[in-house]
Amino acid sequence: MTDALTSAAPVDIYTYFIVALLPLSACMLIFQVNPYHALVLRGILGAIAALVYAVLGAADVALTEALMGTMLAITLYAVAVRSSLVLRLGVINQLADRPGDQPLEPLLAELRTIFGRRHHLRLELVPYPDRAALHQGLMAKEVHVTCVVPSLELAQDSSASPASLPVSAQITYQTTTRLKYLYEIMQAELSTAKTQLSYLDIAKEVQS
Amino acid sequence: MTLILIAMILALLIPIYEACKDEDIWQKMLALASIATKTAMMSLFISVLRDDWMIGVVAVIILSVGNAGLMLLAHVIRRMHEA
Numbered sequence: 490m491t492d493a494l495t496s497a498a499p500v501d502i503y504t505y506f507i508v509a510l511l512p513l514s515a516c517m518l519i520f521q522v523n524p525y526h527a528l529v530l531r532g533i534l535g536a537i538a539a540l541v542y543a544v545l546g547a548a549d550v551a552l553t554e555a556l557m558g559t560m561l562a563i564t565l566y567a568v569a570v571r572s573s574l575v576l577r578l579g580v581i582n583q584l585a586d587r588p589g590d591q592p593l594e595p596l597l598a599e600l601r602t603i604f605g606r607r608h609h610l611r612l613e614l615v616p617y618p619d620r621a622a623l624h625q626g627l628m629a630k631e632v633h634v635t636c637v638v639p640s641l642e643l644a645q646d647s648s649a650s651p652a653s654l655p656v657s658a659q660i661t662y663q664t665t666t667r668l669k670y671l672y673e674i675m676q677a678e679l680s681t682a683k684t685q686l687s688y689l690d691i692a693k694e695v696q697s
Numbered sequence: 698m699t700l701i702l703i704a705m706i707l708a709l710l711i712p713i714y715e716a717c718k719d720e721d722i723w724q725k726m727l728a729l730a731s732i733a734t735k736t737a738m739m740s741l742f743i744s745v746l747r748d749d750w751m752i753g754v755v756a757v758i759i760l761s762v763g764n765a766g767l768m769l770l771a772h773v774i775r776r777m778h779e780a
Contacts, residue, residue: 503702507739510709517717525774529725532770533716533732539759540736544743548755551740555759560766567773611777 507544510537523609524570528563535559575611576604576671579623579632582616592638596662596684603678627667628691634666634675667691698746705742709735726771733763 514534521527535558542551578600580593597612604610615632617623623635638661661683666672672688679686709732716728740756743749 501699503699503706506703506706510706510713514713517713525722525777526725528770529722529729530716532729532766533713536729536733536736536759536763540740543740543752543755543759546752548751551752552755552758555755555762560762560769563766564769564773567770571773571777 504544508541511541524574525609528567528570531566532559532563535563571611574609575613576600576634577613577615577632579615579617579626579635581620581623581637582618593636593662596636596664599679603674607678608674627665627689628694630667630691633668633671634664636665637663639663663687665689702739702742702746705735705739709739722774726767726774729770730764730767733767734760737763 511534514530514537518527518530518534521530535554538558539551539555542548542554578597597614601612604612615626617626620637623637626632627635663685664675664679665687666675667689669688672686675686712728712731712735716725716732719725719728737756737760740752740759744751744753744756
């Protein structure tokens, strides 16, 4: 036993350099904030770890790291990140597929900037036929945020009371969310001149 | 031979710096492809240096499988950018 330990081959000088790459790439991975960039860095860490294990003589560990640790883990995490980091925005059907003029486009672009660039969330549009179905979807927790354009609805719906027209004409978008932290983010970062934000507490709504 | 390996390690530091610095995700993917191939080639070189066939076979498998993982990840990221 002692002979086997003492007669081990002397460690080459390049081994120290290769092993030093491992904490370097691990630090890069730890300090990355964007989840997608972190996935790519996890691939880099896996490649370097496989090299270190192979150099140190553990060929089986290197193979497992490359196949399971890097390829499978990255694929599963990519699916998990893609399906969980999403903001579902409920809109009324006619607004979403109106050809040519897109009344929602400025708000969508701003939401994509706020949530896509800074908070790494993907924006997904969920169309609903009318306002009642939109509210139902928000109450059933199918969507996180709903957005309607009151002035457009009033122009289409002649039965609306004419008294409310001047007030709602100033507000271009009416945005409702059921999540407190989304409301706080939007209140802090959305330019509120054209958007009326509101927070809907579902627990209270159900009780009343 | 050690000098050649140290030169390879220095060449490996270039894409690591690129992955650390660049904000574009496709540049990071390029750096990942570069690093995956470079590390596999270094394993192959070491296997020849030590006359160790076991490391050589593992290096060949890593060289082929690393590119498959890269393509899977690139596909998911491309789908995300389209959505």
